[in-house]
Amino acid sequence: MTNNWTDIGNASLVIAWGANPSENHPACMAHVNRARDRGGKLIVVDPRKTRTAVVADKYIRMRPGTDIALFNGLVRRIIEKMEDGADASVSPDQRAQFFAFLNQTETDNANPTRNQFFTDGTMTTASSISFVPGGSKYTDARFLVKPDGSDYQRDRVKAATGLVTTDGPDSTTISNFPLKAASVTADPNTVYNRLKAHVAPYTTTVVTDITDVSDVDLEYLANAVIANSRCSMPLPGGALGVQDPTAANYKATTLLYAMGITQHTYGAQNVKAFAVLQTLMGNMGRAGGGINALRGIHNVQGSTDQGLLYGNIPYYSGNPASMHVDNKTQLADESSIFTLPHVVGTDTYYGFAEAMVADDAAADYLVSVLANKVATTPTSMAQALDPTRWDILVYRATNVADSATYTYVGKSDLITKALAAMGGDIPLPGDICWDGTTFRAYVPAATSGNLYEFTSADAQVWTATATVYTTTTAVQYPSVISNGTATAVYYYDGAGISHIPLTIGTPAPGAATQVIASGQDPAIEFTGGKYVLTYQKHPDGVWQASATSAIGPFVGAQRYDNDAYDSLDGLATGGTNVLYTPRTGTQPEHITDKPLRGFVPRPLRAVNAFGKYMDALWGTPLSGTGNKAQMNGSYDDAYNTAAMALQQRGFYNMTYDFFGSAWCQVPADNWTPDRATTNALYNLWPKGNGDDHITMFRKMIDGTTKALVCWGQNPAVTEPNQSKIRDGLYNLDTLVVVDMFATETAMCSRKGTGVTYLLPACAHVEEAGSVSNSGRVLQWREKATNPKGKSRSDIELMLRFAKALDVAGAFSHITAVWTTLGKSYTNAYDQMYAKRYGWTPAPLTNNFETAAVSGTAEVWRAPTVAGGGVNPAPTTATVNGSEWIAELIFREMCTGSTGFSWLYTRAYNTNLAQDKHTGQADWGTANRAKSRSTADPNGTLAYPGWGYSWLVNRRVLYNNADVPGDVTDYYMGPDSASRLFVSTNTATLNYSRWYRTIHRLADKPDTCLTANVAPHVLPGRFPAHTEPYETPREDLAIEWGRNTKGTAKWDLIKDDSNVAAPGRSHDPADYPFVLTTIRCVEHFQGGPITRNNPWNVEAEPEPWVEINSVDALALGITDGQWINVVTARGDSLGNLTHDTAFETVGWSQGFRARVQAGSQGNQRVAPGVVAIPWHWGDQGLSKGSRANDLCIDAGDANTVIPESKACLCNLVKLP
């Protein structure tokens, strides 16, 4: 959510699009009802007339899977109406305000109150940071893109007066900011006009054909959005109106969405479409506006915050692993926002990765690409090597052992001059970088290395003179050649560079020679002083870590031997060796990410293990010693806590907290945070991005993954295409399930040698801790009672589980590092888990929650309150067990600059007067998750004293100081410092460099106007309609395409997903209905909680299928009959594509028909669409056919979320 649950009450128009809050987020409706009490309207856009729709003011039915077409049609109509002065439905004032908003610039640069990133609410207390003079205030609508749409037209601007750098005041030139037009309509290449062109094909006729939404409804929607946006509370003459939600006739539209938007092959694009509309209409950052993802579990936001997705570490930071892994693997995995540090602001790498994977049969393969220019994803090797596609392209040919054979193509002028100037030095691709204006190359040698730098004033005319830096120490790294008949590996053996022949066979860690099977591509890791091959090319074209690389105690888990980097200590301490990127005082932050693009092909050297990760994520500092003369010190600031802003400090703290001892608890002298310690602890971070959920189970099937710990999840119900899920679970050696009940996962069929453990977790009310709700508000959950029976709190289970791992040696590598560092601790487990929280590992007794650990904390409950009820005030009391440890962990996380969660910074703060909204009373509790003030001092429904919202208790993100009283946020355009960034550093420009890159998707306008121009692989800001993987409108799929990844890792769907079950057709014509999955209010997710609750089971005892009366009549189906729903994956009687048998008797009986009544368009589902709930399975009080036996596991091209909301099916009446 950009806003907050309570803020929904400020909206004058609530659009629930792909969400059904009545049944799936009932508490949301209290806030929607508040908005309606105040005169607001509710519009529901959904393929199904849900209970939300029946209580709404307007329901618009659409065909499943056509959201973007409707969005783009809506945007087109809005722009048409705004530009058509003759359209009387829009008043002149509305029109004037609409454009005035888009054209608005920040006018008060001398006193940039809106530019500050942090404030206590008064908007005057924080120092300003960098900003763009005359920059856009709200949107990038005026920014200019290049005529070919490939990029923005870039500008260089002088930093503001008074901003100081190491080069002196007022000296910094900031490059890479987009140029702006005088107004959004002044130039055909403004973002606004590009958007207009992009949506031009989405005429009302086209949209109605695609979406089945009538032109009348589309017009209704356009009028409603216009009437309830910023433009509709104008002042005369287009002056900009107030944005106070307490103002009379306040107008704001909020968009609510949930799985109806995300569970598509274009789910990420759907969400981006929301952002386009709300940004265009000025509804971002306003009270009652924003785009709000409804997250139903009380802590699902918290789980995202804590980085539970496979590509993240906690608090939205990229996984450090991606700095180490083979770049090919890494690149193929690049699919999620916030994941990968080195692909910033360009789509180049995606094309590169795909080209490599696509054309592995070709004699050549790409080694590295440095470019700013690629319009579309290459689909063939010839296309990939086309010099016109790249600024610079480097590749090498087969069987060439000499780096001199690298082929450079691209900017011939530059390359010719550069190669000539380097006098025979040929840099490896990993040692060059290109940022659009500067070309740098580093050429290592046995005892020295040279750095060349070529600059160009206009990016075409290149200085022929290279700046050369010579190092005195060799930079060694492994290098391997060939894609099939490998010839050589370079390695450094301590005396000089050697190379060893490669033979055919299986790679083994530590071996001097390695083996490469035909058809495999080798990659290299450094282990124990030798380089070994740890990667191979999987037969399906996926670059993966070889199973044989498993090192360490976890069988089946991917680990990397980080000792490799310690072995390079010689480099770490080298005084003058040059790394890939020099930093200068004249090329500020906006290019600092670029050189990384040339870096990845080889393992990171220890000298930069930590620092480079920091730099990669957040940019490199300009000051300190980071100038040309002292390049070796470029990363000093990365180790300097005083120079860090909060996110960097959070990562730094996390590194110490996770892999050292608790930052805030250990004696400082034992953990002096010097550079060596930091690097050593950084190297303990687990490496590897892991696998997406769909791939994960395939790896269980093929035996790559041998163990699964399933903590509070029930994939044997919740994941689509259950055949593969079941097969994967079956084949595991070890399965650990932590749950309240014996779930379907815990009870699933397992191979004879497999072992399943079920650890008994208690209920959430039997343990304590903080949770983060959808509105980013941390709230404390007190323990209502101690765990029943033999169940245990999650914290106790985790401590004991870790102890078991410790006994098996899982933490010995950490202890070893500590020993190397000279620390006195001899047991990592004790310091990281048990003793840290005052617990002594003990045999299982029942006293953990009552006596084993305890301390004093703030609580609300008080036994003295007669008859229970809410305590009048917080007090302190002795708390035990999970409640005390949760408190300790919360303090570790949230305490000021030493907390390891930058996101939750100051959520624990003994200064009760700090970080307040205007008019807010002092915080009542140091643990602000426990704060329970119901005051709303500004009347904006912010309730700032209820819990604590990240960041810094900001309730409306991107608010531009428009929301009265809220903590200020700042909207900035592309390539600018992120507004999410927070710092308390007042040291001028220094902390503006520590920015956090916000656009992980390619931040380029999408040039694709119609479907067939290019696949929408990680496209730019403007989403385009694509059809679901299985669609009844194949004609539209041909015309508009699917959101395919093209030739990438796997193209929306696994090969084994696309196989029809035995005896079944795979012809879409045999599946005339669109199947969409739904949830019901009575059951929760995979159902272990609710299907074991008799009252919930009573309320909704069995799964059903909703059928329109027209279809039911045609099929002879009457209400209450049992229906077998059939898809290409199988049917609802247990006939699936799975390999392993599982019992289907007694539960897999199909779905009971709910035939609708009423006119055909006024029923739950439209003709041709059926809906089934997916909560059921084979365990619990209520058993029933599992919808996910049928659903397709086609994955979103960006995020891999499966397309649960649209596939094709047939209905068969059961006797």
Added chain:
Amino acid sequence: MTVMAILQDVDKCIRCNGCVISCKRTWQMKALNPGIHKTAPDQRVIIKSQKRVDMGPFMRFSCWHCENPPCVQHCPFDAIQKDAASGAVFIDPTLCQPKQYNADGVQCIGQCQIDCGRGGYPKIGKGSDQAPYKDLSKAWKCTMCHGRAGDVAAVPDAVTKYGNPLPSNYNTVLGIGVAYKSVAEQDHEPSCVYTCPAKAMKYDTRANVLAHLVPANGYVSAQGDGSMFWASKKGLVIAPKADPFVEDHVTPLVSSVLSSPFAKAALVPMALGAGLLALIARRQQLADESMGEV
């Protein structure tokens, strides 16, 4: 003591069944009725749909707590009582003796079920899992959570009979709930009102509810009597019909009328205290113990 009432804004109800399950949990009722959209001994409140199946508007359906309840008048054991102070019509389960004879030799014939022309309540059967009433046939109905109002003085064994008092959903810590708390009963909302996530229900004094139900507050239609009221700002409210087995009580014809612009435009006069449509309810089939197995 003050006569209290529940007002449901039918425009806001989303049929999440939170009130139903909260009620069943609070009163430890059995779970014997798959689909639960019917009245039964183990159901004190259900949600009905005024239009077609499950298509809204949604209305809670339970005892109205009549001002002059017929069920109270005919109970031979005086088990059903009208608390004149709070307005709640409640059943003392220790007194209820279905089919038994009282001291005067009068047999209980379940007249309370027959007499009720509104909600089909009370229903007699083995509705509760709560000791000591587990597996005992009793009359069960909504009591507005009477006995859980913390009124230990008025009902000395209230906790024994009815369990611990319920908290108020209103936070009284920082002054927000002060005015609300001026009436003691408001500290202890009925379970259903306390739970309602959509905040579709209001629990207040009857006088306040009636004062609130005026066109000036935007209401175009209202129904109710005793301590149960329904109101809408959007269309005609027809109080739920007393049919225990039919979820939806309005014919498609009426449904289409209610869906038409006419319904929204029409300002229907207040019919408070009338409940006229409820009078067309058919009399109830006598429910005996076997009802618990329905």
